[in-house]
Amino acid sequence: MRLLRLVPDDTKFGFLRIRPIAFAISMVVTLATIAGFLLLGLHVGIDFKGGTLVELQAKQGAANMQQLRARLGTVNVGEVQLQEFGGPSLVLVRYGEQPGGDPGQQAALKRVREVVDADYEVRRTEVVGPTVSSELVQMSVVGLILSILAVLIYLWFRFEWQFALGAMVATIHDITVIVFFYVVTQSDFDITSIASLLTIVGYSLNNTVVIYDRIREMLRKHKKMPIDELLDEAINSTLARTTITHMTTFLALLGLFFFGGEVIRGFTASMLVGVLICTYSSLLIAPSILIYFGLKTGGFGAAAPAPAAASTKVKA
């Protein structure tokens, strides 16, 4: 039986050569994210701005959006967003925070339930009050920063400072692109998005670390190889693994995306994008950024057993 080979055994792609292009692209995306963030803003879900979400299912047939909109117009909860949600009978109703603090949210939800009760089953309600939402934002940001810092410190101990910084740049890059994805698609950024973001952070680091590991190994072995050649070879020698791993994760996520139900679709969508981004950044950004941080061959691995290498260093 012949086995599937996505990548030939001995690739020699010049990843480092195209790094100016990659960096330019990433720079453009980063700038676009900042611009989009300022112009369009993130479409923040109720988790972070407070408000109410109600999922309705028509008791019979398809949901009548117009009629529903008219009815909800009578309950005085401000602007109401209606969205079909995975099927003609399912509707997602969203409206913002109500005056009157936390009890105000409760009173509004009761009014909404009353007007839809006859024709719709309430499948799910989420009410996030003003006090909770601001805390969620705070905690999420702290969580993100802390997890990056923890990993940074770990890498610093295990590798060299260039690797720690490089991994951090690559991670922040990946986060930026995901935020870009949320800005462009204007999909809801909520607590689940934070979960997906953190997952991507983990995943991205995982990839970066695998390639960095190989780079470190090669630095110990080849003291005289020019740095860009060495990086290229490290990337190429792990290329098969990179492709296969990302393929499998991608496939598993595709399963979740198409068959996992509407509730986690947003989560898996951003994960899918995340996997693509992580592949890109672990191949093109994370290794080549090491050069900019001044990583050189020959100076790495204090415990190098070969005294010859040490003397070469002295002469050079």
Place this chain on the structure above:
Amino acid sequence: MLNIVRWKATLILVTAFVTMLLAAPNIMPQSWVDRLPSALRTHMTLGLDLQGGVHLMVQVDADAVRRERLESLREDIRRILRDARVQILSATFQGNSVVVRLREGQNAELANTELRKIPQPLGGVFSTSGQFDFEVTRQGDIFTVTATDPGLRERISRAVTQSIEVIRRRIDQLGTTEPVIQRQGIDRILVQVPGEKDPERVKGIIGTTAKLEFRLVDQSMRVEEALAGRAPADSVVMYEEVKEGGRVVQQIPYLVQRRVIVSGDELVDAQAAFSAQSAEWIVNFRFNSSGGRKFAQVTQENVNRPFAIILDGKVVSAPVIREPILGGSGQISGRFTAESSANLALLLRAGALPAPLTVVEERTVGASLGADSVAAGTRAAIIGSIFVIIFMFATYGLFGLFANIAVMVNVTMMFGLLSLVGATLTLPGIAGVVLTVGMAVDSNVLIFERIREEARMGRSVIAAIDTGFTKAMGTIMDANVTQFLAAAILFYLGTGPVKGFALTLGLGIITTMFTAITFTRFIVVLWLRWFKPARIPM
């Protein structure tokens, strides 16, 4: 070395077997599970998003706690000074303080000594914190007693603890299975009631303070006069609400004494009943001995005068005392329906909340949506797994098969661990499982690619496999540790679904490390031993 010693092999198999055993109850029919010894009845709970239910985050009204604290402080001050025969001109609230002015010519020194007995050290008499619950300052005849911030904080914290107890008792009476009632942060309580469909019902039960008081009706003046002019200092006007179809149609005022004869704390039992005599629903109650004594004394002294039964600041009814109530039991009547009398009895049995609660977050999932989600999640997981299995087999052939077995063992182990800790499986949790599968596959890919590399360099079968495993190990370690760090922080900071995700991922990483390092290796070694292959088939 590629030799696996016997005890190691045994350990690997035993670990895998035990975790599988732990996971098994999840898929067994209930009748089998019931026959298991209790230690083996480990299972995961389905999260609210999967089985439907009500999730509420409630907050203790800190301001009410503070107000109540000051009210009772003022009462204490009045009582203390009255007992010391020091007359006061006024006792007013000012911020977190009560300001007391003495009448002219009163013994200010005596008042000073008495008032300085109020502050108590925080955390009990033997506490060494040096902090007190109150602070007394004096300017001539004016004393200021201030509730300190640490004192108030401790009070709020205690209110939260008490509220949790009360809520637990109330929810338990609803008879639902496995409710979650947990403290969150300083002043919040998380209440999760799986399977409950009606959030309003839960909110109604949690949201009632159920503070019951018996007070005498003040008959020194008519209530209209009190409303028009000034009520006596030790009385207050309270209302009875007459409801029709849930709407308040009339409010009847009563002038009642501030002094509480007996409060709901002294109740030992309450039951709804139907009174054949008056043909209406009532609540029968029984006091403990001290409450019974107080009640007996007051009713003896006040025959033919009305007393008011007050619930959460509203008069329920104000019957006239026909005869002394000596046995310590009585009844509350007052326009009840069968349901409202049963609810009141439930609330009285469970006790009063120390402070009102507000709902700050509410999430409910209908049972049908939950079932849909489970179906969707399972389907997605199966389809995803099939993709992965086929892909791995297509890429690595026999070794792909080994990897697939290892990954399946991995997932089973993961469910075993999740069952062991009694974790709650949520949708994001399922996503965590999928991600773990990705990580587990990655570990195998890392190993296999290394083996391929070594084989290409012309090493023998055994040497290639051995070096492949050894070299991949460092990478697997680094990659998994970074992931684990992220998962740990998520678990620590996250709540609800995020926490569930972090837990599955974290445990998944642990099982991945185990299976990748030991289990795959174990299978490969067995294969080497039994088939003694001349080349690596990948």
